Amino acid sequence: MLRVLAFVCLSWVASSAAAQDRPLAEAISVAREGECLTRDGLLPHLRTWLERDAVDARLGVLVEEDGAGARFVVLHDGEPTAARRFDTLPASCPDRRAVLALAVALAIDAALLESLRPSTEAGPAEDATAPSPPSSPAARLELAAEAQLLIEVLPEVAAGWQVGPRLVIGEVFELAASAWLTSVSGAELTPGRVSSQLAGGRLDVCLRRSLGAVWLRGCGGAAAGVAIGEGRDVSNGREAMVPFVGLLARLGLGVPLTDWLALELSVDGWIALLRPRFDLIDPASGAALQSVSLPLGGGVAALGIVVRF
Known part of the structure; x- marks a missing residue:
């Protein structure tokens, strides 16, 4: 469901954001590539899951193999925004690359949705900082x-x-x-x-x-x-x-x-x-x-x- 929502949002901004994209191969980095986990091995699966060959230029992903598992970090403007660790992965290299690529694709879509959110919240933020009218004295x-x-x-x-x-x-x-x-x-x-x-x-x-x-x-x-x-x-x-x-x-x-x-x-x-x-008194008798x-x-x-x- 998240991939569908991300795809709709990406499709809506695709025409205006094309100039801010970069090739997927530049956005993915693999630390200490091995026989099973390589960038070239992940890219075909990523293109399949993402259904595109480019991502937002602000995003990057660092993948690292860790024993029987692996981990990756999603970066936005060089700052970590999401991370995930797999203690175990399938033994076969094709299955391992497919599972890891799916997780990375979902994380990229989620990071892109998160980067779009501030633009929808700018109005309320500005309203919150707008000066309030002076209050009457107590x-x-x-x-x-x-x-x-x-x-x-x-x-x-x-x-x-x-x-x-x-x-x-x-x-x-x-x-x-x-x-x-x-x-x-x-x-x-x-x-x-x-x-x-x-x-x-x-x-x-x-x-x-x-x-x-x-x-x-x-x-x-x-x-x-x-x-x-x-x-x-x-x-x-x-x-x-x-x-x-x-x-x-x-x-x-x-x-x-x-x-x-x-x-x-x-x-x-x-x-x-x-x-x-007020009484009118008779001077002689003193009566009112x-x-x-x-x-x-x-x-x-x-x-x-x-x-x-």
């Missing part, structure tokens, strides 16, 4: 600043501002911390009015997913700080600060503008866990005449810029 920093529109977070629609750093890990995981401040929002009382404002901080844990050049962010976090309230148009109106705590869930879309600057659109859901309440509590839940729409380091 962790990097971003600085985000945004303007917000708050609905049902304060008694009236209000504006907000948020700024803070982010730690992005592996372009998938993110930790974000921000300072948060809102505009003053009021609520009507009878008589007078109460104004309120939030000031605090926010901490988010996010997951990211890149979609081509843009990315999506899904975050869950908490905000805490103080709600600042002050009575207006009432006698003895005073400023009061009451703590607040809330949970937020965010969905954001980032669009890069340059390598280091991006635009980000976000929408938050807000749930108040600790709701500040009216109360205003911040809404239980609301939403935040934000537009911001992100500086990527």
